[in-house]
Every structure is written in structure tokens, then in C-alpha cells.
Amino acid sequence: MSGRGLDVAGLVMARLADSYRLARAILLDDGEAEDAVQEASLSAWRRRDSLRDETRFDAWFDRILVNQCRDQLRRRGRAVRLAALPIGFEPSAAPPDTGADPDLDRALDALDADHRIVVVMRYWQDRTVDDIADRVGIPAGTVKSRLHHALRTLRATLEAGHG
Amino acid sequence: MDDLELEARLRTHLHRRFDDAPIPSGLVSDVEQSLETAARPVGLATRTGRIRLGWAVLAAALVIAVGAIGLEKGHGATSPGASSTPSPQATASRERDYIVLPPTGASLDKPSAGLATDILGARIGALGIGNFGMGTGYGIELSFESTDPSDASVRAVLGATGDVQVVPLPAADYGEGKLTATIGAPLPKAEPALFGWEGIASIATDTSGSTPGILVTLKPAAARAFGDYAAAHVGDTIAIVLDGRVAMLAVTSNAITSGQIELSGGTVDPAWWPFTEAAAILVGGELPEAWRGASVPVIVPRDQAIAAALAATHGGTVQLASPTVDLGPLAGALRAVWYVDIYQPVCPDNESCISMYVRVRVDAVTGTVIDIAPQGSSVAP
Numbered sequence: 001m002s003g004r005g006l007d008v009a010g011l012v013m014a015r016l017a018d019s020y021r022l023a024r025a026i027l028l029d030d031g032e033a034e035d036a037v038q039e040a041s042l043s044a045w046r047r048r049d050s051l052r053d054e055t056r057f058d059a060w061f062d063r064i065l066v067n068q069c070r071d072q073l074r075r076r077g078r079a080v081r082l083a084a085l086p087i088g089f090e091p092s093a094a095p096p097d098t099g100a101d102p103d104l105d106r107a108l109d110a111l112d113a114d115h116r117i118v119v120v121m122r123y124w125q126d127r128t129v130d131d132i133a134d135r136v137g138i139p140a141g142t143v144k145s146r147l148h149h150a151l152r153t154l155r156a157t158l159e160a161g162h163g
Numbered sequence: 164m165d166d167l168e169l170e171a172r173l174r175t176h177l178h179r180r181f182d183d184a185p186i187p188s189g190l191v192s193d194v195e196q197s198l199e200t201a202a203r204p205v206g207l208a209t210r211t212g213r214i215r216l217g218w219a220v221l222a223a224a225l226v227i228a229v230g231a232i233g234l235e236k237g238h239g240a241t242s243p244g245a246s247s248t249p250s251p252q253a254t255a256s257r258e259r260d261y262i263v264l265p266p267t268g269a270s271l272d273k274p275s276a277g278l279a280t281d282i283l284g285a286r287i288g289a290l291g292i293g294n295f296g297m298g299t300g301y302g303i304e305l306s307f308e309s310t311d312p313s314d315a316s317v318r319a320v321l322g323a324t325g326d327v328q329v330v331p332l333p334a335a336d337y338g339e340g341k342l343t344a345t346i347g348a349p350l351p352k353a354e355p356a357l358f359g360w361e362g363i364a365s366i367a368t369d370t371s372g373s374t375p376g377i378l379v380t381l382k383p384a385a386a387r388a389f390g391d392y393a394a395a396h397v398g399d400t401i402a403i404v405l406d407g408r409v410a411m412l413a414v415t416s417n418a419i420t421s422g423q424i425e426l427s428g429g430t431v432d433p434a435w436w437p438f439t440e441a442a443a444i445l446v447g448g449e450l451p452e453a454w455r456g457a458s459v460p461v462i463v464p465r466d467q468a469i470a471a472a473l474a475a476t477h478g479g480t481v482q483l484a485s486p487t488v489d490l491g492p493l494a495g496a497l498r499a500v501w502y503v504d505i506y507q508p509v510c511p512d513n514e515s516c517i518s519m520y521v522r523v524r525v526d527a528v529t530g531t532v533i534d535i536a537p538q539g540s541s542v543a544p
Binding site: 009012017020021024025030034037038101105119120123124126151154155159 | 170173186187190194
């Protein structure tokens with residue numbers, strides 16, 4: 001059965017929360033994560049003919065979403081961002097709570113799109129290398145090399161910042 | 164730290180940070196709406212798409228507005244250089260009107276007025292108003308039909324001079340138990356600026372994200388100064404000071420060498436300038452010298468001006484209602500007025516009627532009629 005016979009919109013809506021959390025973990029930005037999910041949902045709808053098997057939907061949609069996140073990260077890469085302060089922030093106030101490990105946050109933020117994606121899927125979603133390869137659309141060997149490179153970069157960044 | 168330790172640290176951090184992220188309230192409905200719209204092969208469905216469409220509409224609207232202004236020249240406006248008179252059908256619309264008065268005693272010239280009009284038009288466009296009309300004479304008039312943003316926002320954006328300073332806040336002076344920079348207020352003590360407009364090549368609206376943003380491109384010297392500062396002060400606060408008050412606060416997250424700074428929404432206190440207002444002022448730019456200190460008076464609505472004019476003429480057909488600026492009774496003094504043009508048919512016999520044409524000037528601030536002046540007549544069959 002092709003995607004035209006499947007309820008692609010229903011499948012998209014059913015995993016919206018998971019999709020948003022994945023986009024947020026990759027993009028580290030709530031608003032951009034919303035955009036990515038919305039764009040990926042539309043893209044999935046347009047490409048629904050390429051989905052033949054409902055059981056493949058999660059991996060199929062993840063690949064679309066990850067590609068969308070990668071595109072947004074690359075667009076963002078054209079400019080250097082100043083970290084935005086939360087509304088009402090004043091320099092004398094406590095720094096915003098961005099997680100329990102701000103050094104690691106900064107190191108993750110410094111990773112490029114391809115490496116951050118595999119790190120998030122491996123260490124947050126606890127996916128296997130083969131599963132990541134399927135969802136990102138790259139060979140398993142490339143996933144391994146990206147993970148290796150990402151860990152090396154993260155360690156170097158943390159040690160440079162004494163984190 | 165070996166790989167196993169780093170992996171464990173990563174797992175702990177990522178789960179803690181991302182496992183329970185709440186879903187934004189509008190996301191479900193946004194995606195549902197997008198998919199519904201996609202199912203109907205008409206229109207643009209994504210938020211980004213709508214924004215892009217908005218800019219396209221803005222560009223088209225500007226072309227139309229320029230064309231309309233050109234057509235309206237010589238249509239009876241009496242102030243020298245006046246170039247905007249709304250079309251007759253505008254009198255029945257829900258238009259919102261604003262007048263920008265140059266500072267008293269300013270030496271005005273057409274080039275600076277044209278430049279000020281361009282700047283204010285860019286600010287209004289950046290504020291998200293896609294379809295508006297502007298005219299320039301002794302002052303600048305603006306009309307549009309959008310219900311957003313608020314009058315206060317529009318007047319703040321029109322009246323701002325747009326003087327900008329990028330000011331590093333020394334960590335030694337600002338922080339716990341030290342000085343505080345507050346959005347909407349001047350800095351507690353004078354701090355040297357890295358640069359102002361002289362260091363900025365351009366500021367553009369950035370619609371690549373979901374939150375409103377601006378992209379500041381620096382000139383080479385300022386880019387070097389900013390890069391040197393940021394490299395040595397990662398984590399320090401930088402204030403964007405607009406017209407002498409702090410408009411945005413941001414922290415440097417990494418060394419900045421590209422000469423481009425991206426600022427996104429959420430950086431300002433909504434009780435003061437919403438980000439979109441400050442961003443609109445920055446995108447439009449700084450008013451020329453002659454227009455610094457311009458004012459945007461609160462004027463009576465179009466309907467009120469028309470009602471006052473009709474009461475003074477005992478009826479008639481309103482043809483035009485135009486907010487404008489003309490010379491007041493004191494030499495050199497400008498005032499905001501409504502021009503309301505009224506036709507009054509007079510039929511002396513059953514054969515033909517004469518349409519008498521009068522212009523009523525209504526004080527735009529008080530709503531009182533200043534005078535009624537005959538403009539001519541025509542014979543209608």
C-alpha cells in the first residue's frame with residue numbers, strides 16, 4: 001500500500017511530541033524546533049507516495065525531520081548568534097537554567113549539524129548504529145566515524161573550557 | 164575523561180534536558196492546519212511560507228503605494244510638496260492614520276523628508292504591516308488598515324530617532340551586587356560603546372527562524388573590534404542601546420569573527436519595547452538630522468474628523484479625508500490637520516445641478532473645525 005492509502009497525517013500527528021523533542025534536542029531552540037516539525041510534516045505529506053509500509057513510518061519520518069533540522073542548522077551557520085536572554089533577564093539575575101551541565105551544552109552547541117544529530121540519536125534516543133544509519137540515510141560506518149569524531153570534539157571542547 | 168565517562172555524562176545530560184520537554188500549545192493546531200491546507204492544493208501553509216509571502220506582498224504594496232502617490236500629485240493638496248491624498252473609497256474604510264511632525268524650527272528639505280519617509284516606511288514594513296500608504300509634505304502621513312500592532316507600538320516606532328550604540332557591559336561592573344542594566348532604562352553609568360551606526364553595514368529582518376530576528380552585518384573595522392572583544396569576553400553581556408535606553412541585552416556565546424550578529428526575539432521585556440518594535444526601528448535605520456526629535460501626535464480618528472466636517476457644512480457627500488500637516492497661524496509652526504473635501508449638490512432648477520466643492524480643515528489633535536474654504540463648482544447633468 002502506498003502512502004496515499006495510509007493516513008500519513010494521522011501518523012504525523014500521533015508522533016508529534018516525539019518529533020518535537022528530537023528537533024529540539026538537535027536544534028537546541030524551541031522556536032526552530034517548531035518550525036522544523038511543521039516543515040517536516042508538510043514534506044512528509046507531499047512525499048507520502050514514497051511510504052509503502054506503515055511500520056516504516058517512524059524511520060521514514062525521522063529521516064525527513066533530521067534533514068530539515070540539518071538544513072536549518074546550516075542556514076543558522078551563516079551568522080554567529082548571540083545567545084538570547086530570557087525575557088526580563090538582567091545581568092545581576094541568576095543565569096538561565098539551560099540544563100545541569102552548561103559546559104556540555106556549550107560543547108554540544110559547538111558541534112556541527114551532522115555530528116550533533118548522531119550524538120543525539122545515539123546517547124539520548126539510545127538508538128543502535130544501524131538504526132541511526134537507517135534514520136539519517138547514511139552508511140553505518142559513517143555513523144561510527146561521526147560518533148567517534150563527535151566524542152573527540154566534545155572532549156576537546158570540554159577540556160579547553162576546563163569542563 | 165575517557166569515552167565511557169563522556170558517554171555516561173552525555174546520556175545523563177541529554178535525558179535530563181530533553182525527555183520531558185512540553186509541547187508548545189500552538190504546535191498541534193499549527194501542524195493540523197498545515198496538513199489541512201496541504202490537502203487543499205491552494206496557498207502557503209507553513210509559517211515560514213506565510214512570512215515570505217508577507218514580504219512579497221509588502222514589496223508589491225510599496226510599488227502600488229508609490230504608483231498611487233504619483234497619481235495623486237496635483238489632486239488638490241495645498242501644502243507645498245504634498246503628495247498623498249487618499250482615494251475617495253478610502254473614506255469609508257477602517258484605515259488607521261498617523262502623522263509625523265518634524266521638530267519645531269527644523270530646516271526641512273525635500274531630500275531629508277524623502278529619506279525620513281523611506282526610513283519610516285522600512286520600519287513600518289519591518290513591524291509586519293504589509294500594505295500601507297505614505298505621503299510627504301510638511302510632515303509625513305501614514306495610513307493602513309491592519310488591526311495590529313497597537314497604536315502605541317506604531318507611534319513608538321515612528322517617533323524613535325533610531326540612534327544605536329553597541330555597548331559592552333564590563334563583568335567587573337555588572338553582576339551580582341553590582342550595577343544592573345535594565346531594559347527600557349538608560350545604563351546606570353556611561354559605558355564606552357564599541358560602535359554605533361558608523362560600524363554597521365546593514366540590519367535586516369531575519370525570517371529564517373520562528374521567532375522574530377534581525378541580522379546585523381558589521382563593517383570591517385567594527386567586525387574586528389567586535390570579534391576581538393567577544394573572543395576575550397565569552398559569556399559577558401552586551402547592551403544594544405537605542406535612543407539612549409537599553410533595548411536588548413545579549414550574552415556572547417562564542418568568539419565572533421564573521422562580522423554578523425544574529426539577534427532573535429525573547430531578548431527584551433515586553434513591558435517596554437517588544438522585540439519587534441526595537442527590531443523595526445533598527446531595520447529602518449536612523450532618521451536624518453532634520454527629523455531627529457520628530458513627534459507623532461495622537462490624532463482624532465478619520466470618522467470623527469468627517470463627522471465634525473459634515474456638522475460644520477450641514478451635510479454633503481464626503482469625497483476625501485486626508486490627514487496632513489500644514490502651516491499653522493504662527494509663522495513657522497506646523498500643525499496636524501484633517502482635510503475633508505465635501506461636495507454639496509445645489510439644484511436651482513429641474514434641469515441641472517451644481518456641485519459645490521468645499522474643503523473643511525479639522526484640527527487633527529482637538530477635532531475642532533478650523534475653517535471651511537470653497538474649492539470651486541461643477542455642473543452635473
